[in-house]
Amino acid sequence: MVASDHLRDARVVVVGVGAIGSTLAYRLAQAGARVTTIERAHAAAGTTGATFAWLNGLDKPPRAYHRLNMLGIRDQEDLADELGGDWVHVTGSLHWTERADGARAAGMARGMRQLIEWGARVDRLTPEQVTRDLEPDVQIDPAAVDAVWLVERAGWLDPVALAHGAMSAAVARYGAELIHGEVAGMRRDGDGIAAVVLADGTEIGADVVVNAAGPDASGVSALAGAVLQVERTPGILIVTAPAPVRLGRVAFAGDVNLRPDGGSRLMVQREPLDTDVIDGTAIPLGDPRIAAAMELARHVVPGLAGVEAEGIRLGVRAMPKDGYPIVGFDPAVFNLYHVITHSGITLAARLALLVTEELTGGDTAPLEPYRPGRFASAAPAG
Numbered sequence: 001m002v003a004s005d006h007l008r009d010a011r012v013v014v015v016g017v018g019a020i021g022s023t024l025a026y027r028l029a030q031a032g033a034r035v036t037t038i039e040r041a042h043a044a045a046g047t048t049g050a051t052f053a054w055l056n057g058l059d060k061p062p063r064a065y066h067r068l069n070m071l072g073i074r075d076q077e078d079l080a081d082e083l084g085g086d087w088v089h090v091t092g093s094l095h096w097t098e099r100a101d102g103a104r105a106a107g108m109a110r111g112m113r114q115l116i117e118w119g120a121r122v123d124r125l126t127p128e129q130v131t132r133d134l135e136p137d138v139q140i141d142p143a144a145v146d147a148v149w150l151v152e153r154a155g156w157l158d159p160v161a162l163a164h165g166a167m168s169a170a171v172a173r174y175g176a177e178l179i180h181g182e183v184a185g186m187r188r189d190g191d192g193i194a195a196v197v198l199a200d201g202t203e204i205g206a207d208v209v210v211n212a213a214g215p216d217a218s219g220v221s222a223l224a225g226a227v228l229q230v231e232r233t234p235g236i237l238i239v240t241a242p243a244p245v246r247l248g249r250v251a252f253a254g255d256v257n258l259r260p261d262g263g264s265r266l267m268v269q270r271e272p273l274d275t276d277v278i279d280g281t282a283i284p285l286g287d288p289r290i291a292a293a294m295e296l297a298r299h300v301v302p303g304l305a306g307v308e309a310e311g312i313r314l315g316v317r318a319m320p321k322d323g324y325p326i327v328g329f330d331p332a333v334f335n336l337y338h339v340i341t342h343s344g345i346t347l348a349a350r351l352a353l354l355v356t357e358e359l360t361g362g363d364t365a366p367l368e369p370y371r372p373g374r375f376a377s378a379a380p381a382g
């Protein structure tokens with residue numbers, strides 16, 4: 001493969017091989033940078049390996065941020081095509097809630113109206129249409145549910161395949177280097193970073209250091225003396241044993257969310273469980289709260305009868321203080337570039353293109369709302 005000449009001599013060190021670091025390493029190497037990625041475990045060992053991975057632009061105001069997410073879905077499809085990967089499934093998502101839960105039904109209808117106003121295709125279906133034409137293994141009670149919304153441009157992806165696919169292509173096609181090691185320090189030179197220092201003392205010289213360390217981004221920043229405001233919010237996901245059911249779309253059924261998870265497994269998300277993570281430890285598989293979540297899932301997909309939860313995944317979201325991505329050079333360390341976000345599965349391929357464009361002297365306008373400096377300027381005076 002022929003890489004471009006733009007970044008021919010730049011040494012870019014990317015810290016972290018999750019959805020963000022892997023896709024960015026691929027695009028930067030393709031643009032001609034000498035990319036070294038450093039990962040302390042393996043591709044997708046962090047949040048990317050424990051995510052619901054719904055590709056979506058729902059409830060993501062303002063409109064420019066919604067658009068960023070919608071373009072992110074398209075860019076994930078393009079990237080998978082380019083890499084010959086089969087990990088992206090833009091088959092739509094289904095959303096319903098019982099009429100009795102008036103507040104939630106109204107909120108859902110509002111979100112759908114906004115999507116439609118912003119140019120997304122959303123179909124309002126009856127429960128019968130869904131179970132007859134789209135998802136025969138799903139049960140929706142027509143006596144309790146008025147409408148099922150089908151969001152067409154939504155879906156899910158296999159995040160481990162994405163991170164591994166993008167990283168291995170960066171290495172094989174464009175000569176990127178992948179080092180397994182822990183970034184434990186940064187050697188400063190004036191206002192910038194001269195080298196990234198690994199736990200074993202190895203130094204890797206850098207012109208630009210990209211912080212793609214997800215929920216550990218604040219720690220990586222601190223190594224360079226920079227302050228980054230990222231909260232860590234945990235989330236629990238349940239993976240079923242292989243089940244004799246077919247689910248083609250992501251399903252949001254009010255109290256429980258489901259999606260396919262490969263190998264005939266389903267992934268089950270029950271958001272109230274997220275608050276049951278204590279001191280970084282998920283509730284165990286045998287806990288009654290997991291059994292209760294599985295019962296809710298069986299109510300939606302009756303074919304799960306007799307199928308048990310096989311595993312729990314505990315993910316930690318990197319949540320910037322205002323909920324929006326942090327993308328750009330650090331205000332205090334001139335060659336430290338952050339790419340930290342929630343919804344990183346939806347956004348990774350778009351951000352990889354935009355960051356590569358910025359670092360090759362192109363248009364930076366789409367990234368301006370997300371600069372790291374916005375927090376510093378909001379700090380109280382004096």
Ligand SMILES: Cc1cc2nc3c(=O)[nH]c(=O)nc-3n(C[C@H](O)[C@H](O)[C@H](O)COP(=O)(O)OP(=O)(O)OC[C@H]3O[C@@H](n4cnc5c(N)ncnc54)[C@H](O)[C@@H]3O)c2cc1C
Pocket residue numbers: 015016017018019020021038039040041042043044045046047048049050051052053054055056181182183184212213214215216220234235236237314315316317318339340341342343344345346347
């Ligand atoms: C429960 C849950 C549900 C979610 N649902 C969705 C969803 O439906 N849709 C969506 O778009 N997003 C979702 N997200 C968010 C999404 O998963 C994340 O935004 C995304 O995975 C972040 O990827 P990342 O590459 O930034 O971070 P990570 O995947 O965490 O990658 C960071 C990598 O850096 C490495 N690292 C860290 N520190 C160092 C160091 N010092 N030295 C070397 N390596 C280091 C880690 O090992 C890790 O591999 C969800 C997250 C959670 C937890």
